[in-house]
Amino acid sequence: xxxGIHERQKLARELAKAPTGIKGLxxxxxxxxxxxxxxxxxxxxxxxKTLLGMEFLVRGAQLGEPGVCITFEERVDDLIANVASLGFxxxxxxxxxxxxxxxxxxxxxxxxxxxxxxxxxxxxxxxxAIDAIGxxxxxxxxxxxxxxxxxxxxxLRAELxxxxxxxxxxxxxxxxxxxxxxxxxxxxxxxxYVSDCVILLDHRVSETxxxxxxxxxxxRGSLHxxxxxxxxxxxxxxxxxxxxxxxxxxxxxxxxxxxxIPRLDTMLGGEGYYRGSSILVSGTAGTGKTTxxxxxxNAACGRGERCLFFGFEESLGQITRNMRSVGIxxxxxxxxxxxxxxxxxxxxYGLEMHLVKMHKLIEDFQPxxxxxxxxxxxxxxxxSNEVKSMLTRLIDFFKSREVTALMTTLSSEVERLEQTDVxxxxxxxxxxxxxxxxxxxERNRGLMxxxxxxxxxxxxxxxxxxxxxxxxxQDVYIGPAGVLAGSARLAQEAHExxxxxxQQYALAAKRRQSERKRKVLEAQIAALQADMAIExxxxxxxxxxxxxxxxxxxxxxxxxxxxxxxxxxxxxxMSGDNVHTGKRP
Amino acid sequence: MxxxxxxxxxxxxxxxxxxxxxxxxxxxxxxxxxxxxxxxxLKQICEKHLAGKYHIEIIDLLENPQLASTDQILAxxxxxxxxxxxxxxxxxxxxxVERVLVGLDLRPGA
Numbered sequence: 026x027x028x029g030i031h032e033r034q035k036l037a038r039e040l041a042k043a044p045t046g047i048k049g050l051x052x053x054x055x056x057x058x059x060x061x062x063x064x065x066x067x068x069x070x071x072x073x074k075t076l077l078g079m080e081f082l083v084r085g086a087q088l089g090e091p092g093v094c095i096t097f098e099e100r101v102d103d104l105i106a107n108v109a110s111l112g113f114x115x116x117x118x119x120x121x122x123x124x125x126x127x128x129x130x131x132x133x134x135x136x137x138x139x140x141x142x143x144x145x146x147x148x149x150x151x152x153x154a155i156d157a158i159g160x161x162x163x164x165x166x167x168x169x170x171x172x173x174x175x176x177x178x179x180x181l182r183a184e185l186x187x188x189x190x191x192x193x194x195x196x197x198x199x200x201x202x203x204x205x206x207x208x209x210x211x212x213x214x215x216x217x218y219v220s221d222c223v224i225l226l227d228h229r230v231s232e233t234x235x236x237x238x239x240x241x242x243x244x245r246g247s248l249h250x251x252x253x254x255x256x257x258x259x260x261x262x263x264x265x266x267x268x269x270x271x272x273x274x275x276x277x278x279x280x281x282x283x284x285x286i287p288r289l290d291t292m293l294g295g296e297g298y299y300r301g302s303s304i305l306v307s308g309t310a311g312t313g314k315t316t317x318x319x320x321x322x323n324a325a326c327g328r329g330e331r332c333l334f335f336g337f338e339e340s341l342g343q344i345t346r347n348m349r350s351v352g353i354x355x356x357x358x359x360x361x362x363x364x365x366x367x368x369x370x371x372x373x374y375g376l377e378m379h380l381v382k383m384h385k386l387i388e389d390f391q392p393x394x395x396x397x398x399x400x401x402x403x404x405x406x407x408x409s410n411e412v413k414s415m416l417t418r419l420i421d422f423f424k425s426r427e428v429t430a431l432m433t434t435l436s437s438e439v440e441r442l443e444q445t446d447v448x449x450x451x452x453x454x455x456x457x458x459x460x461x462x463x464x465x466x467e468r469n470r471g472l473m474x475x476x477x478x479x480x481x482x483x484x485x486x487x488x489x490x491x492x493x494x495x496x497x498x499q500d501v502y503i504g505p506a507g508v509l510a511g512s513a514r515l516a517q518e519a520h521e522x523x524x525x526x527x528q529q530y531a532l533a534a535k536r537r538q539s540e541r542k543r544k545v546l547e548a549q550i551a552a553l554q555a556d557m558a559i560e561x562x563x564x565x566x567x568x569x570x571x572x573x574x575x576x577x578x579x580x581x582x583x584x585x586x587x588x589x590x591x592x593x594x595x596x597x598x599m600s601g602d603n604v605h606t607g608k609r610p
Numbered sequence: 611m612x613x614x615x616x617x618x619x620x621x622x623x624x625x626x627x628x629x630x631x632x633x634x635x636x637x638x639x640x641x642x643x644x645x646x647x648x649x650x651x652l653k654q655i656c657e658k659h660l661a662g663k664y665h666i667e668i669i670d671l672l673e674n675p676q677l678a679s680t681d682q683i684l685a686x687x688x689x690x691x692x693x694x695x696x697x698x699x700x701x702x703x704x705x706x707v708e709r710v711l712v713g714l715d716l717r718p719g720a
Contacts, residue, residue: 130682137713140648140702145639145686146671146678153675175685 040246043162043198046084047077048388049265053241053250058222063189063199065219067211068226073237073258074202075099076111077226078164080262081200083113085162086123090198092162093125093154095147097170101126111262125154131174138176144184148191155197163192163199172213189218210242221245227253236375239265255377257385266381266418275425277301282394282429285324286317288487288498289472294480298455300393301427302478303420305450307434308459312470313491314433315339317457318396319348319355320496321431325394326358333392334366335383337402341366352494365390371402376415379403384422392428399433400449409448416449454478459489462501462510469511472498488514632656632664633693637678639671639686644703648687651704659716689713 042056051057058064058081068074075096082092096104104126105115118124127150154160171181192199201219203211210216216223223242228235239256241249256265281296290297298304306314315336322332336344344366345355358364367386371379387395397419403412416432423430432449450456456475461468470489474482487498488510502509502517509517636652638645649668656664671678671686681690685701691714700713 127679129684131684135697135699137698137700137709138702139700139707139709139713140651140705141644142685142687142702143644144684145642146637146683146688149639149671149675149686150678150683153678171684 042247043085043090044088045081046088047080047263047265048261048385049254049256050239050263053239053254053265054222054244055247055249058198058200059244059247060198061193061196062221063192063201063219064222064224065201065203065211065215066224066226067203067205067215069205069228072205072226072228073256073263074226075104075166076108076258077224077263078166078200078202079104079108079113079115080111082124082162082164083108083115083118083262085198086118086121090161091123091125091158092164093127093151093158093160093197094164094166095127095129095151095154095168096164096166097129097131098167099128101128104128110260111258112260113262122158125158125160127151127154129170131170133174133176136174142177142180144171144181144188147184148188152195155195161197163197165199165201167202167204169203169211169213169215185215185218222247231375236377238377255375255381257378257381259385264381264385266377266384275301275421276427278427282328283324285320285322286496286498289496292474292483292485292487292498293455293477294482296480298429299479300429301424302429302454303423303452304429304431304455304457305434305453306431306457306459307436309436309461312459312461313489313496314435314459315344315398316348316351316353316491316496317459318398318431318433319344319353322364322394322396323348323353323355323358323495325429326355326361326363329363330394331390331392332358332364332394332396333386333390334364334396334398336366336368336398337371338399340368344368351491351496365392371406374406376403376407376411379406380415380419383419387422387426387428395423395428395430397430397432399435401433401435413448417452420449420452462488464509465511465513465516467511467513469514471501471510631693632660632691633667634664635667635669635681635690635692637669637671637681637683637686637688637690642686645687647703647705648689651707651710652689655704655707655710655714655716659711 041060042054042058043060044051044057045054066074066077079094082094085092094104099107108115115124115126119126129147129150151163155163168185171185172178175181189199189201201215203213203215205225206212206214210223210225220243222244225240225242226237227240228237230236237256237258238253240253241251254265256263278300280300281298282300283290283297284293306317308314318334322334325332334344339347341359345359348355355364355366359366365386369379369382374382400412400416403415407415420430422428432453434449453476455477458473458475460471460473462471463469470491471486472489473486474484476482486501486503488501490497490499499514502514634652634656636649638648652666656666669677671683677683681688687701687703689700689704689710691698691700698713698715700710702709704710
C-alpha cells in the first residue's frame, strides 16, 4: 500500500479489466475484475456472494455487457424475488435480452450414475445461453453444488478444470462463487482452478454488532488493496469502502469560512476555519459543544451550503427545539433541503457500518459541512484504538472531499482537557476547548483555541455565553485572582467601576484644593508685590530728597562764592554723579 | 419439441402392447466414444429385458442445445425414462449394467 497512486494506475493499465460497477470494489481492484477471466468469490453462507455476483451482472448489463447466470441453488423465480429488494429488476433485463438465468437442478436421489460421463450438458447450456444474448459476463452460483449432486469427484474436478479454460477461451468475465471451507478458501478447493482473482467475503459479529467485510485475497498481474474493507448491502446494492487505501494527497483550500460567531472568527486570524479542515470541539458536559456545531451549520446554511449533521445522542426534534432556545432555528434549513440530520445510536451497528453509512450519505448528499456530535459516543461500540482508526479514515475521507468537518468530543471531568478520549487530536487542524470556569459558587463557560494549523490565532480565553441570539464571546477578567467569568467578572467590573469613580472624586478634590492653594499663594504674592512697591516708592522719595539737598547745597556754595568774590569759577550746574565721584571739572 | 434421430442409426422398436411401452430418451453431444458406448449398452439391456416394448429417442444437444435446460441435462450421456412414470434419470455410458437396471427399476426376470 505504499506505492504511489500513479505507479499503481500504470500497472493497472497493463491488465484489461471489467468494471464491476459496484461502489468501491472497482477502486480496490484498481479498475475491476480481470476481463475474460474467472474470479472466485468465496464466503460463508449469507455473506453476500450471490448478491455481489448478481450486481456484477446487472451493472454489466447497464454498461452494455450482457450476462448469464447459472444458478445451482436458487430457482430462477426465487432469485428474481431476492434481488428485487436491491432494486434490480431482472425480469426487465431478461426481456431486453441483457440477462439470462438458468437454474441447474441437481437431485442426487433422482440420478443414478452408471458409468463414465462428462458435464458436456452444462457446457452446452452455458454456451447456448452466452450465444443467445452475446453475453460477456457469467455468474456461476454456486458451482460447488455439483459436488453434492454427483459422486464422482475425479470426473468433476477434471470437468471443472475444463470448464474454466473453456470460459477463458470464450473470453467471458466470470464470477464463480464458492462456500467457505475449513482451512481453505472453499470447501472443495475451487481456488485450484480459479487462480486469477480471489475475493473473500466475511461477516462477523463482534459484541453483538454485525459487520460485513470484503478482502481481495489474490489478483494475479495486478496490484490491489489488500486490507479488509467493510461493505454494506442496502436498497442500492453493495457499497464497499476502500477508505484505508487513501494517500495523503488531497488538495487543500486557502478559502476560509465563518464559524458563525464573529468574535470566534476574529480569534481565528480574523476569518474563521479553513474550508476542508477538520475541527475538534472538546469539552465537558454542558459546555455548549453542540450549540457551537449548530451555529456553524446555521451559518453555512445561511450561505447556501449543504450541511450534514450526525447526532449520536439527540433526535432532530430534540436538537431543533434546543437550538431554538438559543436563537438558532434549524428547521427552515431542513425544509429547504440544505440540512440533513441523521440521528443514530452508536450501538445500532458497528463502527465499520457507521463509516460505510456516513460515507454513502456524504457521497449522495455532497455536503460542504459535516458535524459529528459527539464522536466519543462511538466508544460504546469499539475500543479507543478502533475508534481512532475509524475517525482517521473518516477525516481522510472528509479531506479528500474538501468537506469541513466539525467533531465534538466529550471530555471526562477527571481527565485533562487537553486530551481527548478518542486520541484524534493529532489529526485535527483546529481544536477548540470549551471548559467550565468554576468560581464564586457558579459555573461559567470558557472557550480557547488549543491549536489552529496555518493561521495566527488568539491565545486568549474568552467567556462563552449562550444567549437568545446564539453564542457570544466576552473577554474574561484576568487579574491576580485568576480568570474571572460570569457574575464574578461582573462584580469585578463593578468593583473596578467604583474604584474608578472614587479616583475621579479624589482627583477633583485634589484639583480644587490646589486651586485654592494657588489662589492663596497668588494673594501672598500680590501682598509682597504691594510691599515691594511701597519700598520702592520710599527709596525714590529718599533719592529725590537727596538730589534736592545736593542741588540746594551747590546753589548755596555758588552763592557763597559770589559773595566772597572768588576768582575760581564754579560750574553753575553739577550732576549728582559728580558729587558722588568727587570729580570736578 | 423436435425429436432428432441420432446418426447412430434407427433403433426404434415398437411394441404391440402399448400399456407396457417404455419411452426413453438418450441425450448425447455429438458422436463421442462415451455416447456410442452408452447407446450400445442401452440397446443391449433393452433387448434383453424389454424386447419389443421400448422406444428410444436420441437427442443430440449440439444440434438442439435449447433442450438441455428443459430436461435439466447436465451430464452427458444422460438417459431419461419418460414412461412409465415416474421419470428416472441415469447418467454415464451405462457400462455398469447393475446400476442401469436399478435406475430403470428393472429387476432381472421382471
